[in-house]
Amino acid sequence: MFNLDMAPADPILGLNDAFRNDPAADKINLGVGVYMDDDGVTPIMRAVKKAEKMLLDSESTKSYLAISGLPSLPSLTQPLILGEASDLPGSGRVVTAQAPGGTGALRVAADFLRKAAPNATVWISTPTWANHAGIFQAAGLSTDTYPYYDAARQDLDRDAFLTALDKVPAGNVVVLHACCHNPSGVDPDTSTWEEVARIAGARGWLPIFDFAYQGFGDGLAEDRAGIVTVLDSGVPAFICSSYSKNFGLYNERIGAVTFVGETADEAERAFSHIKVAIRSNYSNPPSHGGSIVAAILSDAELRADWEDELTTMRRRIFAMRKGLADGLAARGVSRDFSFITAQKGMFSFAGITPAQVDALRVRHHVYAVRSGRINVAGITPAQMDRVCDALADVLAND
Numbered sequence: 199m200f201n202l203d204m205a206p207a208d209p210i211l212g213l214n215d216a217f218r219n220d221p222a223a224d225k226i227n228l229g230v231g232v233y234m235d236d237d238g239v240t241p242i243m244r245a246v247k248k249a250e251k252m253l254l255d256s257e258s259t260k261s262y263l264a265i266s267g268l269p270s271l272p273s274l275t276q277p278l279i280l281g282e283a284s285d286l287p288g289s290g291r292v293v294t295a296q297a298p299g300g301t302g303a304l305r306v307a308a309d310f311l312r313k314a315a316p317n318a319t320v321w322i323s324t325p326t327w328a329n330h331a332g333i334f335q336a337a338g339l340s341t342d343t344y345p346y347y348d349a350a351r352q353d354l355d356r357d358a359f360l361t362a363l364d365k366v367p368a369g370n371v372v373v374l375h376a377c378c379h380n381p382s383g384v385d386p387d388t389s390t391w392e393e394v395a396r397i398a399g400a401r402g403w404l405p406i407f408d409f410a411y412q413g414f415g416d417g418l419a420e421d422r423a424g425i426v427t428v429l430d431s432g433v434p435a436f437i438c439s440s441y442s443k444n445f446g447l448y449n450e451r452i453g454a455v456t457f458v459g460e461t462a463d464e465a466e467r468a469f470s471h472i473k474v475a476i477r478s479n480y481s482n483p484p485s486h487g488g489s490i491v492a493a494i495l496s497d498a499e500l501r502a503d504w505e506d507e508l509t510t511m512r513r514r515i516f517a518m519r520k521g522l523a524d525g526l527a528a529r530g531v532s533r534d535f536s537f538i539t540a541q542k543g544m545f546s547f548a549g550i551t552p553a554q555v556d557a558l559r560v561r562h563h564v565y566a567v568r569s570g571r572i573n574v575a576g577i578t579p580a581q582m583d584r585v586c587d588a589l590a591d592v593l594a595n596d
């Protein structure tokens with residue numbers, strides 16, 4: 199019936215297959231996008247385990263959730279992503295639906311936009327998370343790109359970024375990484391966010407914040423600062439947030455899609471269409487992940503324990519960033535790698551060529567994405583010397 203060529207393999211999942219098939223005992227995977235602890239394990243967080251035990255006893259039905267998910271999730275999610283002191287949640291201008299992960303949240307927003315603004319172009323950063331273009335295009339929207347990362351300086355290309363945003367036509371949509379930009383680790387600073395807010399308001403385009411890493415940068419409050427700055431300026435926005443990383447709930451598929459309208463009336467009307475988009479996509483979300491998040495966020499003790507463990511995770515990532523920068527400097531590599539400590543979240547570009555990525559894999563059994571993106575949160579203290587030796591070798595010889 200179908201005469202199809204093979205679809206291209208997902209570059210990151212393909213890398214995982216190659217890693218799995220490598221018989222070397224000391225192989226290291228820096229390609230995969232999950233947090234690992236000092237033992238190289240992606241842990242179930244303590245508060246999650248406790249909440250799951252509670253749920254096992256208290257859950258009395260597996261009946262469907264509402265289209266928008268658990269009733270308590272919006273009022274728990276909004277203060278987390280908008281600020282505990284924000285008066286937006288009480289204003290009627292904010293609506294939130296539970297979604298199957300940050301990906302599901304983005305797809306719901308995309309389906310909504312396809313209906314509400316079918317001619318809007320969706321602008322994504324160069325580079326960006328590999329799934330952004332696919333999600334919006336699958337919903338039938340066209341995408342374009344704006345400059346973001348300056349590979350020569352390993353930093354934000356601020357002028358090019360702001361100049362491009364200033365040219366986005368009214369009614370278009372701009373996807374912004376709220377923090378911990380994937381794949382570069384480079385985030386806008388306060389004054390740049392202020393400019394983004396001013397330009398969005400002046401130009402009349404709609405920001406969509408992809409908020410997948412809250413708590414992995416500088417802290418729960420610090421990481422939402424860009425969103426707060428833009429919303430404080432009165433600009434409407436979507437926020438597609440994920441609980442995959444900060445609760446370690448990757449395979450439970452839990453996130454949220456939030457819309458902040460210009461008025462309560464606009465938000466209410468938009469929400470009715472968001473629910474239609476969900477209904478015709480997956481009908482209603484899975485329950486388990488949302489129940490875990492709600493149990494933790496609504497219980498002072500569990501919440502404190504979660505925040506505590508998240509802080510430990512964030513500090514561990516920073517320690518690995520520092521270990522990498524110091525380790526490379528100690529090996530006398532000619533390039534300055536101190537930029538690694540200024541970047542946020544799990545990822546950084548190591549500034550290595552595809553040929554050097556291949557040499558890392560072939561000679562050292564160290565796996566990275568061909569763009570040179572490495573998951574710093576995937577390095578363990580025991581592996582640090584090997585990673586630094588391997589990088590120093592390919593930087594000098596390939």
Ligand SMILES: Cc1ncc(COP(=O)(O)O)c(C=O)c1O
Pocket residue numbers: 231298299300301302327375380408409410440441442443448452453
């Ligand atoms: C930038 C970005 N957005 C969204 C997501 C989606 O996360 P989820 O697993 O919650 O769908 C990811 C996951 O890697 C990501 O890196």
